[in-house]
Amino acid sequence: MKFPSLQHLALAAVLALPLGASAQNQDSLHIKKIYDEALTNGKSYEQLRYLTSRIGGRLSGSPQAAAAVEWARQEMEKLGLDRVYLQEVMVPHWQRGEKEEAYIVNSKISPTQQVKVIALGGSVPTPAQGLTAEVLEVKSIEELQKLGKRKVQGKIVFFSRPFDQTHIHTGLAYRGAVDQRSQGPSAAARLGAVGVVVRSMSSALDDEPHTGGLRYAEDAPKIPAVAISTIGAELLGKLLKDDQDLKLHLKVNSKWLPDVLSYNVIGEIKGSEKPEEIIVVGGHLDSWDNGQGAHDDGTGCVQSMEVLRMMRAMNYKPKRTIRAVMYMNEENGLRGGTTYAQEAKAKNEKHIAALESDGGGFTPRGFSMDATPAVYQKIVSWKPLLAPYGLHEITQDGGGADVTPLKANGAAVMEFVPDSQRYFEIHHTAADTFDKVNQRELELGGASMAALIYLMDKYGL
Known part of the structure; x- marks a missing residue:
């Protein structure tokens, strides 16, 4: 040619x-x-x-x-x-501190296993010994709000909505998913959640977690929040379908100066x-x-x-x-x-x-x-x-x-x-x-x- x-x-x-x-x-x-x-x-x-x-x-x-x-x-x-x-x-x-940790625990169908996470920028820390709670999966803030406080309180909310891969410009897919990361933690905290896990803002399926900023609202408690790799998100979502009683253990060591x-x-x-x-x-x-x-x-x-x-x-x-x-x-x-x-x-x-x-x-x-x-x-x-x-x-x-x-x-x-x-x-x-x-x-x-x-x-x- x-x-x-x-x-x-x-x-x-x-x-x-x-x-x-x-x-x-x-x-x-x-x-x-x-x-x-x-x-x-x-x-x-x-x-x-x-x-x-x-x-x-x-x-x-x-x-x-x-x-x-x-x-x-x-x-x-x-x-x-x-x-x-x-x-x-x-x-x-804001300082991230020591490397974050996350483990799927107490599952009836899976042994304890680590998943890769990273603290969202600005996240508050967990207690020094970490945080362990049941996981509630939702696809959107709207779905979370419909569940109400009774179903959310005391749990770690898992926002699992992936990128819309049909967008040719991947920035549109990012815009369509990023509200989970920026607004999700405060939305969950208002309903009594103790932590948040967000599927990484990524067009790829891999084991690399993506950080990014969150925006804590003034009218909500501040709870720890992490992003989980897309492979980790797929695994967690699959296990939750058959075992809704499993728990997640999180440890975040961040601090504000x-x-x-x-x-x-x-x-x-x-x-x-x-x-x-x-x-x-x-x-x-x-x-x-x-x-x-x-x-x-x-x-x-x-x-x-x-x-x-x-x-x-x-x-x-x-x-x-x-x-x-x-x-x-x-x-x-x-x-x-x-x-x-x-x-x-x-x-x-x-x-x-x-x-x-x-x-x-x-x-x-x-x-x-x-x-x-x-x-x-x-x-x-x-x-x-x-x-x-x-x-x-x-x-x-x-x-x-x-x-x-x-x-x-x-x-x-x-x-x-x-x-x-x-x-x-x-x-x-x-x-x-x-x-x-x-x-x-x-x-x-x-x-x-x-x-x-x-x-x-x-x-x-």
Whole structure:
């Protein structure tokens, strides 16, 4: 099979532009140069190697998170930007403690056996000796509430709803299941449950439990909560069908400490014509503690810095101020994104767009956004320039978590969308490590973000 060259695809894109738009040939050529720079001189892969392998998991409040802040500051200072600075953020400090344990016990049909679990982020601990109780399986919060307090009280609630595998975009499957993890513990506690076990938020059937944040409600007791691997969930569900009297023994050793001072790390290139108009690109610097935080969200951080590096390397002088933000505390508080938006509003800064990468460093597919119809249509009009690089998906499905607070300030908020098929196999797990990242896919992602930033900078929104 003969494959077309990228030059031919770029030329075809120019020819596909509306009549009279051939002047945009320079845009096509500039975008091609962006990709050439990323694929031949890209620095993000080696930056990611250091962040993940030398610093590792970076949970807010940890020494590793503090080290990541200093690393990001130094990396951006190397780029010769117009300004690099730290923005103070008070972040929560939760520690997992010793490895969690879970055993299926007192079963009439099975010997005592261990299942793999991990505490949900923010979980309170069990008693020092652990917690043992009967298990009540439900598929949803609604099903739980219909059972009522009499059937729930004193039990460990097991939320077992799996991903809907029919979704092509696995993020939709995640959205359809994650309420069990975020809201399930408080819903169960209101009815007298003593603990919660949640099937891992994963598209894979394996023995790797996935952590993730929970949100304790103020009107409910706080009870310990863990995620169980999907293989463990299948086993537990199968045993419960024939033995509803079995029990689960849980041990969680977590603890909460006082909030810690941390920082968003910010670097910018000042606009040459409209410096008051700001375009943000960013990722979150923190990660869960059980892996290296490679795809979530080391890739987003290094891709965002790469956007600014390439502008400098290509001697591109943006019209508008381009700002890269490494947000702190997306995983268990979103305080970095919230603080950034609050301070931007207090300073009366004018953000026209904010683009986040927090979906992994996989093959680029496009962009999602929350923007006005006019802004959306303007970006859609650039598809002929972006399509040769695989960026076919431009949707109104929302922006990234850290940039969404900027919507209230008038910004169009956006998210880079890579291929999602493998992301939720490793999301929030010990398997989210550097070796899972493909260098070429990573660099293509940074180039894709830079291409969109270039168009927004040149033409505005």
